[in-house]
Amino acid sequence: MASSRQVVLRAVLASLSVLSARGASGPGNYTFPDGFMFGVATAAYQIEGAWNEDGKGESMWDTYVHAHPEYTPDRSTGDVATDSYHKYMDDVAMVKELGVDYYRMSISWPRLLPNGTDNNINKAAVRYYRKVIKELIKAKIIPVVTLFHWDLPTPLMDLGGWANPQMVNYFRDYARVVFNLFGDVVKTWTTMNELHQHCIYGYGGEYFVPVLKSHGVGEYLCVHYMLLGHAAAYHLYDKEFRPTQKGKIGLTLDAFWAEPKNSSNPDDIEAAERYLQMHLGTFAHPIFSKQGDYPEVVRNRVDKLSLQQGYTRSRLPYFTPEEIISLRGSSDFFGLNHYTSFLMSPSNFEETWAIPSMDSDTGVKLEQDPKWPKPGSDWFSVYPPGFRKIINWITHEYGKEIPIIITENGLTDFGGVKDYARVDYFNEYLSQMLQAMYADGCNIQGYFAWTLMDDFEWKDGYTSKFGLYHVDFDSEEKTRTPKLSAINYREIVRTKKINFNFIKNPTSSTHSNKL
Ligand SMILES: *[C@@H]1O[C@H](CO)[C@@H](O)[C@H](O)[C@H]1NC(C)=O
Ligand SMILES: *[C@@H]1O[C@H](CO)[C@@H](O)[C@H](O)[C@H]1NC(C)=O
Ligand SMILES: *[C@@H]1O[C@H](CO)[C@@H](O)[C@H](O)[C@H]1NC(C)=O
Numbered sequence: 001m002a003s004s005r006q007v008v009l010r011a012v013l014a015s016l017s018v019l020s021a022r023g024a025s026g027p028g029n030y031t032f033p034d035g036f037m038f039g040v041a042t043a044a045y046q047i048e049g050a051w052n053e054d055g056k057g058e059s060m061w062d063t064y065v066h067a068h069p070e071y072t073p074d075r076s077t078g079d080v081a082t083d084s085y086h087k088y089m090d091d092v093a094m095v096k097e098l099g100v101d102y103y104r105m106s107i108s109w110p111r112l113l114p115n116g117t118d119n120n121i122n123k124a125a126v127r128y129y130r131k132v133i134k135e136l137i138k139a140k141i142i143p144v145v146t147l148f149h150w151d152l153p154t155p156l157m158d159l160g161g162w163a164n165p166q167m168v169n170y171f172r173d174y175a176r177v178v179f180n181l182f183g184d185v186v187k188t189w190t191t192m193n194e195l196h197q198h199c200i201y202g203y204g205g206e207y208f209v210p211v212l213k214s215h216g217v218g219e220y221l222c223v224h225y226m227l228l229g230h231a232a233a234y235h236l237y238d239k240e241f242r243p244t245q246k247g248k249i250g251l252t253l254d255a256f257w258a259e260p261k262n263s264s265n266p267d268d269i270e271a272a273e274r275y276l277q278m279h280l281g282t283f284a285h286p287i288f289s290k291q292g293d294y295p296e297v298v299r300n301r302v303d304k305l306s307l308q309q310g311y312t313r314s315r316l317p318y319f320t321p322e323e324i325i326s327l328r329g330s331s332d333f334f335g336l337n338h339y340t341s342f343l344m345s346p347s348n349f350e351e352t353w354a355i356p357s358m359d360s361d362t363g364v365k366l367e368q369d370p371k372w373p374k375p376g377s378d379w380f381s382v383y384p385p386g387f388r389k390i391i392n393w394i395t396h397e398y399g400k401e402i403p404i405i406i407t408e409n410g411l412t413d414f415g416g417v418k419d420y421a422r423v424d425y426f427n428e429y430l431s432q433m434l435q436a437m438y439a440d441g442c443n444i445q446g447y448f449a450w451t452l453m454d455d456f457e458w459k460d461g462y463t464s465k466f467g468l469y470h471v472d473f474d475s476e477e478k479t480r481t482p483k484l485s486a487i488n489y490r491e492i493v494r495t496k497k498i499n500f501n502f503i504k505n506p507t508s509s510t511h512s513n514k515l
Contacts, residue, residue, distance in 0.1 A: 028432040032496040035212050037446025038103030043149035045078045046455040050085035054124035057114025059151035064209040072461030081456045083478045088132045096139045099493045103141050104448045106149035116153030118173040137375035144188040163221040168229045175233035179241045187247035191230045194254040195283050199223045216356025217315050224317045234330040252335030254408045255280040257386030261343040271364045272344040278362040287400035292328035337408035341386030342366040374422040376412035377464050384428035391436040403445045410450035412464045422485040
């Protein structure tokens with residue numbers, strides 16, 4: 001498989017050489033520093049398949065999509081996905097082919113602990129993850145492992161999932177099993193992925209599983225206990241494992257950039273700032289700020305609205321003083337997933353908002369500039385400067401001392417290997433990131449492209465594509481083929497700089513790096 005793919009890659013490269021110009025490379029003159037972590041990311045449920053093989057338990061995603069085939073537009077599931085449970089050797093070969101030094105993957109909690117609890121460890125899962133990690137290390141690729149990338153074991157979801165305070169203990173138990181089993185070879189951990197998306201759209205809304213629709217209450221319970229679960233796993237590692245295993249452990253948060261709709265209107269500027277505090281600060285401030293705890297604006301708004309709405313207590317739980325201390329500083333790096341930006345203006349009511357909800361607590365209307373390209377899903381517009389701005393906002397809020405690792409960034413489209421829009425996206429977003437590093441002095445230590453290959457994209461099923469490699473889902477082999485973006489990314493990693501002329505869209509005359 002690997003060799004046939006290399007043949008394809010060479011052929012594509014040969015056909016491209018005519019397009020690659022020499023000399024000046026426009027605004028992409030900065031080079032990445034030595035030791036910069038280049039990587040590519042995946043997540044277990046989106047690629048592994050083998051949903052019920054070798055003693056794996058069900059995750060809430062398995063359970064939900066089986067019961068609700070209409071949830072995805074193509075009535076699909078992650079039952080097989082890219083079949084990486086069987087084809088992980090291909091995945092490792094692709095990561096190697098890209099030339100990156102790091103691979104961010106996640107462990108499926110229900111594969112390892114079929115019941116969610118640590119009384120029952122699935123030996124086949126241990127063998128599987130040891131094999132994957134061993135192959136990566138053999139290929140000189142450093143694994144970066146996420147403990148929780150959304151696939152909660154169903155028995156724990158049945159107990160309320162992250163709305164249940166006891167989940168903090170069950171997550172710590174799971175983390176202990178993982179550190180014991182794999183901490184000798186895995187030295188970089190992220191505890192959890194995208195708490196914001198997971199809680200707001202899974203517990204508060206209905207876009208993501210578990211589709212709880214407990215808006216205004218459920219999402220804040222989820223936030224609260226996920227944060228405490230993260231801190232529990234961090235301190236467990238810090239005290240019991242770090243002294244011997246000597247690794248790093250951090251949290252991955254997602255953030256859109258919030259651009260004031262009218263940058264000379266103070267109300268829009270305030271709305272954008274409020275959005276960032278509500279939708280990023282709620283998750284980041286307790287961990288990364290000097291003061292700790294939820295941001296004041298978040299605390300005040302949710303408290304005030306809750307009382308007005310007739311609740312006895314705030315819908316946003318309170319941390320104890322001990323919890324505030326335990327959360328503060330509980331991450332060795334700021335893992336950031338960034339995809340797109342929105343224009344912000346104040347609003348008291350939008351038809352799409354439930355009441356109560358984090359949306360109505362925030363009171364900000366989101367739009368996207370029609371001039372921003374929209375290559376795929378509805379929510380996704382291309383606005384490269386937003387990347388530099390969100391990195392600067394984080395740096396300004398939480399300080400330069402905390403290293404930022406971009407744990408995900410990438411573009412969604414509707415498929416095809418000639419993915420010029422994705423090539424442009426990576427060039428432009430990476431160029432903005434370099435400006436944040438060099439011109440603005442932001443402390444960025446790594447970058448992971450999302451994602452290695454087309455996969456099961458949650459709510460979108462297989463209809464939206466994020467891969468550097470195309471996957472033929474109709475084939476038995478789930479054949480992987482490099483897209484132009486894979487070849488372009490490989491060149492960036494090889495040369496440590498961005499060459500806007502390396503691959504150019506022959507049909508597009510306007511180049512958007514002027515943005
Ligand atoms: C990048 O390098 C080219 C060629 O040396 C030069 O013309 C251009 O001004 C440089 N751009 C920046 C932003 O420094
Ligand atoms: C664990 O889960 C399996 C199914 O994955 C089930 O058959 C078994 O009864 C469960 N065991 C316990 C102790 O809950
Ligand atoms: C932007 O806001 C300023 C200040 O409120 C206002 O004068 C201007 O008309 C606004 N521009 C647009 C396009 O709405």
